[in-house]
Amino acid sequence: MRYLPHTKEDIESMLQITGHKTLENLFDSIPQNLKTNTGINIPDSLSEWDLNSHMIELASKNIPNKNYKYFIGAGSYDHYIPSIIPYLISRSEFMTAYTPYQPEIGQGTLQGIYEFQTMVAQLLGMDIATASHYDGGTALAEAALISLRTHKTANTVAVSNLVHPSHRQIIQTYLRPTQFKMVQIPSTKDGKTDLKALKSMDDLAGICVQSPNFFGNIEDFKQVRQICTDKNALMIASFTEALSYGLLKNPGGFGADIVAGEGQSLGISKSFGGPGLGLLTGTQKQMRNLPGRLVGKTKDINGKRGYVLTLATREQHIRREKATSNICSNNGLCAMTAGIYLATTGKIGIRKIAQLNHDKAIYLQNSLKEVGFIPAFNTPFFNEFVMKVPKGFKTKRNALAKKQSIFAGIDLEPFYPELKNHYLFCATETISKEDIDHLAKEVTS
Amino acid sequence: MKELNELNLPENIKYTKDHEWIDLSKDLVTIGINDYAQDQLGEIVFVELPEVGDTFSQGDEFGSVESVKAVSEIYIPISGEITQINEALEDAPELVNESCYDKGWLIKIKPSDPSQTKDLLDKAAYLKMLKG
């Protein structure tokens, strides 16, 4: 096997040093009755050639047509990934390094993550960004836990039912064994969080609202902030489409205490939903409550600029059972990817791409309207929106997916049973006018 | 790290087995961590303190002291209400290293049960405990 460098002679001479006759003897100290006699029932080693054929075959079962078109988002977005990103991120010094616990030989990762933290804080308008979490949902669950842990009396977090359904489920999972509770805030006929209903809820440690929300609609964070202040609850803003903040007023600008969400849009491939990038950010006041790694700038003993992992006493390897979270790793390579993406798009690019997403989505909505689809809400959105679809759409949609790899909208009924025949559509910069015209034609004919 | 005979342990205050010190000479009782504790921890980077008005019972954890790679909880030697905290430590936690009995004090409290002071150690008893 090409990954195992030992020759027969190597093994013999090494066994002489260790004082064993055979490789099996290395395990003599393990009592016989603990050893397995069932072997490992996995096929024999594949050559790289055979592996390629096998994997090409498997991969082809996913997207039959390579000219796929996604008119779907819902937490995973088809954005253009510039060539330099996979090229740079594949550098083995980034990819094959461990967590930079030896900062002298990890300055590349450390400075890269420090820059990532800076650019994410800038994008979301927050003071501090952590070095990343697993995904948007787990980052949001950590945010909910912060509010619950730090509030003196309340043990309930209110979460809008227009927060991504999976994110709400993760919060439920995390809270179940604790004394903490999650309550859901209903939504209005406009497809926004019902802030009137929220006003009538009491004893809240945190209030969590996503914008753009799961329906793509832009929420009224100004009012949310006011309610949080009135109720002495932490304002937790979440999102699944990070690029929207290239155009929209960011949650930090409204005074959010914690902002948590998904950063997959920032140069990371969809990869069937993971790995993505959990972004978790806070105000200065929340610095020591934020779980997860943080990189800080400092100097070496000769006065040279350098970076280290810092404030580690919050973390499990030091504080053990009293840590702010059990999280150990971060999605480091995905964070580095997002850092490179933000540097690549830059100030000019990010606004243009964000605007382009919005323009395409508006054009898509108008095109669908012309062929009998009805907008479910009359509320401003970024690049996703809900439409009531004409009869027979479901069949057409499946045929389109099957024959042309065009994925037109996500059925909302499984998530919101009251929304029968409602689909969530998305358009990003990768969709052309021609694609949209084609779709409109296909769903009418 | 300091040898036992190098430790600065003033005579006029009391000590606990968890290495806090307590000055009972005034109505408002002052509490901090002693020379042994600050020396063991090394360079202190953060001190977490309670809020004025909080009350604690003897032996409760009331805060923590952190170095780069360790955290030490601090326990209140006698029950009482916090009347003052050392706000200077927020920006200058190194005061605990530089001046643990003076500028690096942690909290002042109004004791609720004066009888508890009998459990406290004087310098000789504390040193004896350290020597094991």
Add this chain to the structure above:
Amino acid sequence: MTNKPGIGGLKFNESEVWDRSKKGRCAISLPKSDVKESRLDNSLIGDVPDLPQLSELDVVRHYTHLSQWNFGIDSGMYPLGSCTMKYNPKTNEIQANRQGFAAAHPFCGDQFSQGALKLMHTLETFLAHITGFDAVTVQPAAGAHGELTGMLMIHKYHEKNGRQRSKIIIPDTAHGTNPASASLCGYDSVKVSSGPNGILEPDAIAAVMDEDTAGIMITNPNTLGLFENNIKKITDIVHAKGGLVYGDGANMNAIMGVVKPGEIGIDVLHLNLHKTFSTPHGGGGPGAGPVAVNKILEPFLPVPRIVKETTKDKETYKFITHSPDTIGRMHTFYGHFGVLVRAYSYILSLGGKGLCDVSKLAVLNANYIKEKLKGTLNLPYDLPCMHECVFNDRIQKEFGITTMDMAKRLLDYGFHPPTIYFPLVVDGAFMVEPTETESKESIDQFIDAVESIAKEAKTNPEILKSAPHITKVTRLDEVTAARKPCLKG
């Protein structure tokens, strides 16, 4: 002077990325817009994020320079104990980046995701075979996330049995994630010490195990690199009082084909695909932490689960979300799919027999280092080790040299240092895990380097105390970094 792999080299200065910025530059290619611009209401629009403005070459140079300050497995030997820094095969990257995987949208529907579902389902089966368990979920995103998943299942199991318990037993050699994961489930950690031979003694467990204890978390082989020989007795003690046994599979690389945790009384085990199954560590993640369980815990696995349906002419795979006793969802979608592809591709490349060879050679390499270095460094537990061995600095302390100094000096020799100051039960621990992918030559070179450093400790201790000397930066001021945190530019 020994023939060391690391020498100086050309190092570039590189400012922070925004210092390269010049107004008007942009490194991304933007398409001409083919639709009309639609303005949102002004009240909704924010200021443009003040990101740097760079050309494409600026970005390439910047990140290339940064990468050159990093040490990865491809640079040299990385004997970081407990982390299993083995070679990350390049073909795995090719497989994960195939369009069918990398561009797959998680909401295409089962019908259009059969390749991904089949891969995940088969990987679950492979991992079940390797560990001896009945069922596996590949949803958890990391080892610690797997631990939390497993502990939530134990918690739910006790709840379902009608009586919740309040404590969990955790050995003093455990990773910090163990007690932290247990805390998230509301369990108080009860610490037990390992015995004089560095392994757990059944009596110590019997003394603390009671009917208010939910179970025990055990890492086997443990973090001293020793196999817990009393594991069966311990699991019997815990089971007799109605508790469950959580296995931390971080060190699975030592025992593939030798011991199956599912056959020796462990009820639930997490694996780290980025350790045993060679997926890249990525400078801190993403990894994956699948969880394997026996029949008792299977109903509690997180959703969605993947099932295979076989009819006469075909196999189909689908997600099921309905599972009455499930702990719920742990990840927004289905876990770190991209990482799963790499691990799957690794397992197929090695095959069943290859995986057994992996463990044998990993253990051979560790024992070889242990024998070769045990006079040079102090070896607190001189017992046959598994995949790693733990030394300390007792001999060098005489010259005022610590484990930290030796670790930093190793950098000058071109090696990544071992794990230091962990496990906590060994004072000044120096924990070496060579992995099976290091050749005898590279290991001999590492041994030479450590011997040479041990000599320097006697003859020239200053060169160790001021090490490293040839890296981009030398020792950093971590105190100021923590006192006055500067977390963004």
